[in-house]
Amino acid sequence: MQPRSPSEIASYHAHIYFRSSGERAHAAALREAVAERFRVRLGFWREGPVGPHGAAMYQVAFAPELFQSLVNAKRDHLLDAVWIGTPLPLHGEVLPEEQEAELAGEPNTDPTVSP
Incomplete structure (x- = not known):
């Protein structure tokens, strides 16, 4: 495959x-x-x-492009990672403690809420 x-x-x-x-x-x-x-x-x-x-x-x-705004990069790599095989050391010091500030919320003019 x-x-x-x-x-x-x-x-x-x-x-x-x-x-x-x-x-x-x-x-x-x-x-x-x-x-x-x-x-x-x-x-x-x-x-x-x-x-x-x-x-x-x-x-x-x-959608995939929304993923980055939902997940903290440092936590995702250092605490919540799932490894297949032996984990490798990561250089966590290069990851930001917090994400960059988000822009002001955008009104949801096209709701996609399902039941």
Whole structure:
């Protein structure tokens, strides 16, 4: 099997899990904030396990160009990395502590919210 080119990546997605009514309330607040701020597609609320997912959840799908504004580069490389094989040392000192300041929020004039 040939490796696929990164240019073939059409979208990313994340699953927001919750296990209690309190966590569901936090998930709902996050969902609302994400929908207001980013051009994303929100999946259905799943109130229990579904498919490979062992907990209630919903999905957030987003375009590749949005990834950089969602993920902290330093944390992504040094704390949250997933390695196949033995991890290699990284030069974390060259990664910024914080992302550059974001521009003012853009009104969502083309909502993509799904149920």
